[in-house]
Amino acid sequence: MADTSASLKNKYDSIIFDLDGTLWDSTANVAVAWQTAKQKVDFIKDDITQADVRSITGMAYDAIFVKLLPYLDDEKRNEFKAHCSVTELEILNELGGELYPQLEETLQYLKARYRLFIVSNCQNGYAETFFNHSKLRDYFEGFQCYGTKGQPKAENIVDVVNDFGLKATVYVGDTQGDYEATVKAGVPFIFCNYGFGKVERGQVATISSFGELAEIL
Known part of the structure; x- marks a missing residue:
C-alpha cells in the first residue's frame, strides 16, 4: 500500500512524471x-x-x-x-524498455481526473522513443526534457507549470535528485520506491508500484 499521511485526492489539477525509474526501466x-x-x-x-x-x-x-x-x-x-x-x-x-506493471490502466484512470505531463533529464528524442514503444503518447498533454533546452529539471518543471497554466501540480519520481528539483520548483513530490533511488523524507507520499497512484489520487 502507498505510504501517505493524508488524503491527496482532489488536491491537484495535474501530475508531472519522471520517466526512467517511474514509467519504465530502459x-x-x-x-x-x-x-x-x-x-x-x-x-x-x-x-x-x-x-x-x-x-x-x-x-x-x-x-x-x-x-x-x-x-x-x-x-x-x-x-x-x-x-x-x-x-x-x-x-x-x-x-524499448520495460514498462512498469499497470502503467496504461493507471494512466487511463489518472487522465480522466488530471492533466498529465512528463519532465525528464533525458536527451532530446528519448521521450519520443518511450512514446513510440509504449503507445501512450495520447495520455500526456506535454513533456519537457533536459535535451530540449539544456536546463536543470527544476527549471523544466517550472516551465511546464507556467506554459500550461497549472495551479496545483504534483511531481512523481524515483530519486533524491527528483525530490530536490521539486523543492526548487516549489511543487510537492510523490516518491516511487520501486525505481532507482532513495528518498528518506520530504515526500507527500511513497508508492511501491505505479498502480498505487490510482489509490491515493
Missing part, C-alpha cells in the same frame, strides 16, 4: 547501446553494464558521462557521448 537496453558505442572508439577502459546505467539514471545527460568517465578529457568524453546518444535512440526505438 537500463538493460541503454547498456547494450552504450556498449555498442564503446566499439566505435578505442579509449573506453571498461565495459558499460546495466548496473553502471542504473547508477546514473536521473542525472542530466552531460553529467552522466562526467561521472562514468572521469579519466577522459572533454573532447573524448563528448565524442563518446555523441556516439552513445545515437546508438541509444536507435536501440531503444527498436527494443
Whole structure:
C-alpha cells in the first residue's frame, strides 16, 4: 500500500512524471547501446553494464558521462557521448524498455481526473522513443526534457507549470535528485520506491508500484 499521511485526492489539477525509474526501466537496453558505442572508439577502459546505467539514471545527460568517465578529457568524453546518444535512440526505438506493471490502466484512470505531463533529464528524442514503444503518447498533454533546452529539471518543471497554466501540480519520481528539483520548483513530490533511488523524507507520499497512484489520487 502507498505510504501517505493524508488524503491527496482532489488536491491537484495535474501530475508531472519522471520517466526512467517511474514509467519504465530502459537500463538493460541503454547498456547494450552504450556498449555498442564503446566499439566505435578505442579509449573506453571498461565495459558499460546495466548496473553502471542504473547508477546514473536521473542525472542530466552531460553529467552522466562526467561521472562514468572521469579519466577522459572533454573532447573524448563528448565524442563518446555523441556516439552513445545515437546508438541509444536507435536501440531503444527498436527494443524499448520495460514498462512498469499497470502503467496504461493507471494512466487511463489518472487522465480522466488530471492533466498529465512528463519532465525528464533525458536527451532530446528519448521521450519520443518511450512514446513510440509504449503507445501512450495520447495520455500526456506535454513533456519537457533536459535535451530540449539544456536546463536543470527544476527549471523544466517550472516551465511546464507556467506554459500550461497549472495551479496545483504534483511531481512523481524515483530519486533524491527528483525530490530536490521539486523543492526548487516549489511543487510537492510523490516518491516511487520501486525505481532507482532513495528518498528518506520530504515526500507527500511513497508508492511501491505505479498502480498505487490510482489509490491515493
